Amino acid sequence: MIDLVWLIPLFPFIGFLICGVGRNVLPKAVLGTIASLAVIASFSFSLGIFFEFNSVEPVIINLFDWIKVGNVNIPFAFQIDQLSILMLLIITGIGSLIHIYSTGYMKTDAGYGKFFSYLNLFVFFMLLLVLGANYIVMFIGWEGVGLCSYLLIGFWFTNGAFADAAKKAFIMNRIGDLGFLIAVFIIIATFGSATFTDVFPKAQGMVSGDTTLTLITILLFVGTTGKSAQLPLFTWLPDAMAGPTPVSALIHAATMVTAGIYMIARSNIMFSLSPITMSIIAVIGLATAIIAAIIAITQTDIKKVLAYSTVSQLGYMFLGLGVGAYTAAFFHVITHAFFKALLFLGAGSVIHAMSNEQDMRNMGGLKKKLPITFITMLLATIAISGLPPFSGFFSKDEILANVFEHNKVLWIIGVLGALLTAFYMFRMMFLTFWGSFRGTTEQKSHLHESPFSMTIPLIILAILSVVGGFINVPEVLGGGHWLASYLAPVFEGSTSRLGELALSHSTEYMLMGISVGGVIIAIGFAYFKYVKNAHVPISDSENRSALAKISYNKFYFDEFYAAIITKPLDALSVFFYKVVDKAGIDGIVNGVAKAPIEASKGFRLLQTGNVGFYIFAMVVGVVVVLAYSFFKF
Amino acid sequence: MNLLILLFFPLVGSIAVLLNKNYAKQTALISSIITLGFAVTMLCNFLPEAGKQFVVDLPWIPQLGISFKAGIDGISMLMVLLTTGLVPLIILSGFQRTFKNPSALFALVLFMQSGLLVVFTASDAFLFYVGWEASLIPIYFIAAIWGGADRIKVTMKFFIYTFAGSLFMLLGIIYLHLQTPGNTYDIEAFYALSLDSATQGWLFWCFFIAFAVKMPVFPFHTWQPNTYAESPTIGTMLLAAIMLKMGIYGVIRWLIPVVPIGFLQWKELALILCIIGIVYASIIAFKQKDIKRLIAYSSIAHVGLIAAGVFTWNVQGVQGAMIQMINHGINVLGLFFVADIIIDRLKTREIASMGGIAKIAPKLSIAFLIILLGAVALPLTNGFIGEFLLLLGVYKFNIWAAGIAGLTIIFAAVYLLRLYKDVMQGTLNDLTASFKDIKGSEVVLLSIVCALVIIIGVYPQPVLHISESAVTELIGQVNSKLAF
Amino acid sequence: MDNITATIQVVPLNHYILLSAIIFTIGVIGVLIRRNAIIIFMSVELMLNAVNLLLTAFSAYSGDASGQVFVFFIMALAAAEVAVGLAIIVMVYRNTNSVDINVLNRLKW
Incomplete structure (x- = not known):
């Protein structure tokens, strides 16, 4: 029976799928019953394991290799021992009762199927939590x-x-x-x-x-x-x-x-x-x-x-x-x-x-x-x-x-x-x-x-x-x-x-x-x-x-967190976006593009249109080149 | 299966789309599915442990030492699967939209696919560079012709920015080419070089800038949010889901193994930039008002973590990066598609004007939630596998780095759940009251994406297995060079 | 030919250099300070001729004819230039009723 421990989380998962897919199709009574039965089935299995288990050492059940990279190997495995068995009983036992209770409590709610699918999914994850090896x-x-x-x-x-x-x-x-x-x-x-x-x-x-x-x-x-x-x-x-x-x-x-x-x-x-x-x-x-x-x-x-x-x-x-x-x-x-x-x-x-x-x-x-x-x-x-x-x-x-x-x-x-x-x-x-x-x-x-x-x-x-x-x-x-x-x-x-x-x-x-x-x-x-x-x-x-x-006012914890974490982070977000990102980094990027434009604005002033000035500049240029070659070499 | 068929079939498809103007979308989809079929056939014949396979080696411009040399190892295989797998989805995402001149758009998409495939398989630096630039041209036109109001300015910036980055890479490639014994562009010859550390130092930056711009890594990212926001969603998906992986792939294949000593010198700085980028982009995402821009910043954060994992250069980090590239491609495609659905129906990108959509669009809300959970790395979704391995890799480098990089799992939850709450939950308003739930091809696409999110999350081993031995071998090769 | 060379060599080379420098300077100053396009044009010709003179002198002194060949080229070129240049000036005059170069300042930023 212990080998079948994977069935315990599987039941609520199936319940989740049925309720999730059939939430608008199946009648409410069926949905509630399926969801509750899924958890009750897990509970009965848990009880069975509780009575059967008598080992001092934990029992490990390997399902498959989940993540295996280099020397890190993480199998998808379950561990059964006294602690997890008790948790199984609490989760499925109280879970069953609450499922039954919910069939009455949520009767008039429009999201009945959705509710039970979530609830079953929760039980599934909770069981994984306590079963994980x-x-x-x-x-x-x-x-x-x-x-x-x-x-x-x-x-x-x-x-x-x-x-x-x-x-x-x-x-x-x-x-x-x-x-x-x-x-x-x-x-x-x-x-x-x-x-x-x-x-x-x-x-x-x-x-x-x-x-x-x-x-x-x-x-x-x-x-x-x-x-x-x-x-x-x-x-x-x-x-x-x-x-x-x-x-x-x-x-x-x-x-x-x-x-x-x-x-x-x-x-x-x-x-x-x-x-x-x-x-x-x-x-x-x-x-x-x-x-x-x-x-x-x-x-x-x-x-x-x-x-x-x-x-x-x-x-x-x-x-x-x-x-x-x-x-x-x-x-x-x-x-x-x-x-x-x-x-x-x-x-x-x-x-x-x-x-x-x-x-x-x-x-x-x-x-x-x-x-x-x-x-x-x-x-x-x-x-x-x-x-x-x-x-x-x-x-x-x-x-x-x-x-x-x-x-x-x-x-x-x-x-x-x-x-x-x-x-x-x-x-x-x-x-x-x-x-x-x-x-x-x-x-x-x-x-x-x-x-x-x-x-x-x-x-x-x-x-x-x-x-x-x-x-x-x-x-x-x-x-x-x-x-x-x-x-x-x-x-x-x-x-x-x-x-x-x-x-x-x-x-x-x-x-x-x-x-x-x-x-x-x-x-x-x-x-x-x-x-x-x-x-x-x-x-x-x-x-x-x-x-x-x-x-x-709950010791003003919420206000305190808002003041020291949430608000500063939000302010930082705006600051990063507007100042650092837009003005700073993007400013530099755009600056690199703008630099030649700005430089050309200055240089083009030399283009006066005055022919005399051009000739003068040419002569000066020639003189400078000649002077350079004379004195340099 | 000949690799050339895989590389050039998309071009054939592209021409077919242009000829078959009335059925452009359908032709493009069929063509991309056939390409995917080729890729899958190759996968079936692929042996992960056997190194580079399906090698093509044709003389191209022999006078200059350029050859058409390409092959597929585990790393390339994953990238090929990513490209060939996502392009059909990207094309499918356009099925319920109308575009002006659709045949040109889809032809460009297929043309780009060909360029991307060349990048991911090239074993010759020149070929790599040609593919690198060839894939930039179509996305430029896609963004500049089919984009939003601000498209010309934004795409110009994008183009010049990435082009400037790749010029440095070209410089580095030519330098390396001149150093090789037979003046060749062959990657093996590049690997065999042993340059002094100063040379490797500046070569590192030549390549790093090109790749960092593409990814993008902080502070080379400012082209990205604008481009993502202004491009048509097809373009955004191509950019975010596939094209930015060119940068990461480049780091794995062309940066670290080529200049290992340069990498060793600048490793810390590169990692710090990546980690700053994670926190910085996440914080900016908190208060974004534009849905596409928010996803764009989230993408910077996620990619920062992938890059950080690569730069740690241990098996967990790089394998995490490999699988997370796939996952990020799937998730970001899904997120942008959801955003596109919402924008298409509401005609606005303002998050503030949305709300309550989950009530009347349950299918969309479920799909959105699943994709979002993948993006926030919930266990049993694909994102968790990647981020777990990446953070483990970063942890092996430094515990504080892992702590800071790990903030991403908190921050991602903050901004994505804020987004979900503001868009999907709360009460309906006048604008959202007439929202229509997804149908037809949208359902198909989102179902595929959601299925991938969960399947990879539950059983990632097949994906990890494809690249495992190639990654181990590459890491071993670099470490043996660094060991002396 | 020897005669001409000898005749040229009667005058010391320095004098030729000095003369051509003076002519060249006159040309430069003319170009710089005059505003009449035709005068400027003539000043340019002066500069060219100063160079021609120098080329001829050097050619004679060093016994190498290539300098004089250059001079022919320059003369041919100057003739062509004059033809085009004068045509432009005529066109300028027709359009502006003036050959003052300060009027021609529209080609600027």
């Missing part, structure tokens, strides 16, 4: 998902702002991709290959803190800051909410944005040997987590809150990677995929019910009208806030425990971030589902619970959000750390160098107690503010306090 095949997927992200963010491209958001996402990803690409060049030059199974054993033999490895890992990390929306390249992700909500759930929460974490986890040996890079990753991850959380507190668009929450949670994952807690970070990838996909789909359900209204200031009191959405979203919110025994508790707690062992200051800030998370998530819940309805009567009359195609995925994801944490219950709580032992072969090289978590049980209990206590206080605070006092965020025209303003 070398960095180049990974890069195909890496850029391919960027393309699909571009296409899906700009799905409603007739809206110029949406098209701009798509463009921004693609370009910011490209900035990171350049880092990735150069890292790949260094890898090829250093190790003579880009294949994981060639690179990592060689890397393992290098000393810790090796300059080349540091450079490689920093550049790879630059790549991930683009894809996984970390500082300084995170600003595209909130804008990416312009896409349809299922897209936000699949691409911008559950799968694509975690590609960066996957990549670092995949290359963990190189990272473990570069302590400088690790520190940078931890600091940037934490900074992203906090800044995004602060921004999320004042946002009023329900999807924007979730987007910043995603950025923040990704920051936590990077924080985990930065302290060497690869399993914990990957654990958080899994749980986050469950509850964040659920939150987005829930938000989609709300938006659907509210006739495309996204502003929470116009919602409120929806829990009666949308009971399933409400309950599932509440479960997801509890999970993300980190209350036991929901999934988010285990994963976040494991990251924080590792951070505590590593650096106490980072841990304090990390816990603060967790409190902010709980606060803004419950703020969102309270504003949306509690209180009284604040929208128009028109909207009120249309309020309805979503169809089964949408609620069933919600329910499944809710169950996963609740129990998902049990795959990796720490020993201190009597669990078996299943995930850690399953992934052990992948992280073997790193664990042997960095060691395992070695906190006493009492310390771990204390850490859990502190964060759970803090979270409950934060929730209580949100409850008092938004339910008891029924506070509603003020409208845009009113004045905010300075701090709120900074948060509401």
Whole structure:
């Protein structure tokens, strides 16, 4: 069955072709079914491989020689190991649910077939990303998902702002991709290959803190800051909410944005040997987590809150990677995929019910009208806030425990971030589902619970959000750390160098107690503010306090980038074109042509027409020639 | 298959077009397809590892040491395929347009094809030079007769500019000719020369200027945007897709192997010029208002990277350049054709007055997107293979150079996606509301281009294989000269 | 022939050179300062004749006849030139009613 792994990406690709070609021909029901079935088929194959795979060594499946020039040989090959199998399951599993959900959500959209073809194409590229046996095949997927992200963010491209958001996402990803690409060049030059199974054993033999490895890992990390929306390249992700909500759930929460974490986890040996890079990753991850959380507190668009929450949670994952807690970070990838996909789909359900209204200031009191959405979203919110025994508790707690062992200051800030998370998530819940309805009567009359195609995925994801944490219950709580032992072969090289978590049980209990206590206080605070006092965020025209303003305006990152990058480059463009190109270089070229013309203008004045002058000039000429020949020779 | 048939069949076709005035387009297309057929037959009999094949060696002006010597090795084979493959597409692109005096136009196109083929196969410097200039004349007339409003001034400049460049080359060729033992123009005799480094230094510049103008490399590029913008699209395609490759081919075949020591002296400077050109042209492309001019600047940037790859003179760089020449030819042809479709329908080149076309022209928008993705080097499109190898080659030369040259993958995304957004996305306006989607020959052409973009991107090995051994051999030959 | 040579050689060569130089200078000055086309024309003839004189003198002194052959050529040429030149001047006069060369200044930039 493992030999048939190429079928896994092939199914969505076929789905893409069928939906793409038949988008105007086939009926909607058929299109949706084909697309969903393609992903479900991949999921079943992934499950099959999951149960069959029991090797410690990764299995490589070579398809064909892709690029072969000189001594550089890049085969088109897939690698199956524990890490890629888990990613396969997440992508195809959550992908299937979101496909099913989309059949309901996009029902009335004119671009139904196009949507599913893009979605299938995305799954195809995402599968290539995680299956690739070398960095180049990974890069195909890496850029391919960027393309699909571009296409899906700009799905409603007739809206110029949406098209701009798509463009921004693609370009910011490209900035990171350049880092990735150069890292790949260094890898090829250093190790003579880009294949994981060639690179990592060689890397393992290098000393810790090796300059080349540091450079490689920093550049790879630059790549991930683009894809996984970390500082300084995170600003595209909130804008990416312009896409349809299922897209936000699949691409911008559950799968694509975690590609960066996957990549670092995949290359963990190189990272473990570069302590400088690790520190940078931890600091940037934490900074992203906090800044995004602060921004999320004042946002009023329900999807924007979730987007910043995603950025923040990704920051936590990077924080985990930065302290060497690869399993914990990957654990958080899994749980986050469950509850964040659920939150987005829930938000989609709300938006659907509210006739495309996204502003929470116009919602409120929806829990009666949308009971399933409400309950599932509440479960997801509890999970993300980190209350036991929901999934988010285990994963976040494991990251924080590792951070505590590593650096106490980072841990304090990390816990603060967790409190902010709980606060803004419950703020969102309270504003949306509690209180009284604040929208128009028109909207009120249309309020309805979503169809089964949408609620069933919600329910499944809710169950996963609740129990998902049990795959990796720490020993201190009597669990078996299943995930850690399953992934052990992948992280073997790193664990042997960095060691395992070695906190006493009492310390771990204390850490859990502190964060759970803090979270409950934060929730209580949100409850008092938004339910008891029924506070509603003020409208845009009113004045905010300075701090709120900074948060509401996203720390002015976009304005800052516009001022220091976009505008100077545009000005430079005009300058280069008008001054350097037209006046400068072309001026010189035209100058060369003009020089004889100008010179001739001067010389032709000698042609006075006065015969006497000509004769005089002739005589002078003769005299000069004679004089020259006399005195010279 | 005799090489002479391949070289001169386009001339026969050209005469046939002139005689068959009522069916000029059709005759031209058939003729170019037959030429392509010859090229494909040769490809089938071609052995990549066997060096120069199909050699023709006829005395031409023996008193002066000039012979008609031509042959095809892996490098030439790719260029021949590029020329013979793209000319039918270029002719097809004119099928739904009306031209005054079409038979003259298509006859010139075929005449030019013959000149280009001579350039790409010549093994005799004199023959090379004759082909080089012979291909300039038709494009001059194409641009000057069928071009836009500003055509006379622009083509005059183009002609004088490139001609001035080639004069230096002629000087270099004659000098080298006089140095050869038997006063010959044979390329092998040129390769065998071992001149002192000062001589090689100035000879390098003689050839470099000629090739740099043709490519064009910064700062010899200012003829190019105007000429591309003012030429009829057929002319622009010929220039951008095929003719500028003469410059790159020249560097690979006639510059570096002939004056290896001169190359070694000036390698850094040439590379720096190429890399400046990449960034410079990309930045200019950001704010271009004219769609053809924008593509013209993007072409300067892309060609800068190809040239940079050649000047690194390692297998990855040169092989990247070989495949990217093909890819750039395909992509730029596609981009200019899309631009032509839009300009033909809207009667303007102003990007600002377009918008929302994707809504009513889905076929065009898909084709445009695929070609554009090829141009921004997305993996699984042809552009990625080329740029990956080129950047890898540049990286082997210097990591900073690779970093700066690599900006092209960001910048290309910026200006091309801006273009796509401004032209295809957003809302329709009065001008674009009546836009008609592509049909007939336009669909055929764009489908072929898109298919090539994807096929080469997914399975580039056959293309790479054709030139691999020729490139390795040439590099080895130069390196062995430099080794002492 | 010897007689003529001897006769010529009676006068020292310097005198011939001096004389022809003076005539030539008169010719040059005439060309330079006069504005009447006919006078200029005559001055040109003077210069030619100065040269002729010199050629004859040198020829006699060095006993080489080719100098005198040259003189015949120059005379023939001068005659032709006079014919053409005078014709031009006549035409100029007909058109401008003047032979002043300063009137003829239309051929300029």
